[in-house]
Amino acid sequence: MSIASDLIRGTTDMMILAHLLEGDSYGYDINKSIRMRTGDRFELKEATLYTAFRRLEQQGYISSYWGDEESGARRRYYTITSPGRKAFIASVREWENAKALIDSIIQPHSKDSKDE
Amino acid sequence: MSIASDLIRGTTDMMILAHLLEGDSYGYDINKSIRMRTGDRFELKEATLYTAFRRLEQQGYISSYWGDEESGARRRYYTITSPGRKAFIASVREWENAKALIDSIIQPHSKDSKDE
DNA sequence: CGATATACCTCACCTGTCAAGGTATCTCAG
DNA sequence: CTGAGATACCTTGACAGGTGAGGTATATCG
DSSP: OOOOHHHHTTTHHHHHHHHHTTSOEEHHHHHHHHHHHTTTSOOOOHHHHHHHHHHHHHTTSEEEEEOOOSSSSOOEEEEEOHHHHHHHHHHHHHHHHHHHHHHHHHSOOOOSOOOO | OOOOHHHHTTTHHHHHHHHHTTSOEEHHHHHHHHHHHTTTSOOOOHHHHHHHHHHHHHTTSEEEEEOOOSSSSOOEEEEEOHHHHHHHHHHHHHHHHHHHHHHHHHSOOOOSOOOO
16 A cells, blocks of 8 residues: 555655654654554655655755664764755645646546537 | 656656546647646646657557548547556546645644754 | 564666657748 | 748657665664
8 A cells, every 4th residue: 555656756855854844863763753644554665765865965955963872773863954944845835736736637527518 | 837747757647548538639639638727837748748658558548549630730549448447547546545645744743842 | 593673775777757859741921 | 932830740868766675783582
């Protein structure tokens, strides 16, 4: 019951930024949160997650630092930046827009007289 | 004011099938219809449109035939097949699903106690 | 000691979009 | 008649994002 990869394309960055808006976090935790929010119906593939981090950091939308836990596996934490916040807002607007446009295209149009 | 190509990815086939549900049509006309339905805010790029036709025909979701107009440029008409109709219904369901999942992921979660 | 969970990472491959280029017909202005 | 623009089709190569498969390391539990 996963989303087709072509459908989530272009929304993964938005998902990650949305999570970071609520505070610094790290890869595994972000994915766990996504799993929980969707009732176990969706999660990002690890490769997708980490390539997204690279991309977002390169664009200046997030920054990272290593956590200082003394036990357990090391964690790389991410912080959303000011440009990242702006980018998130813009991407949500774009997403709402795209949803409306696509819906208007696929919704059936009543056709009284259909000559064929 | 176009949709980011990463956002429409995976919906173009659905758009085309939606149009063909209302009767046979050809490339140029489908794109014109999309432009009209969206109030000139969106249209498929030609390369995208025609690669989608190839893909859909190969999957057996549409079939094609040449129109017999005696004047003007020739037109290749497309018909949606029975499997195509089923695929369309499935893709709409998937799309509705994806929309809901993505929205649930990006929507802000109220956090009463936010330390930091 | 091996399995499982946490936690990170990279590489090669696949697929869909798109810019750029091409063909051919018809109409209309000059 | 000639050139521009609209109609209408098509292909190729480049590009970008998702993903399977593979890898590393630590802690815990039986």
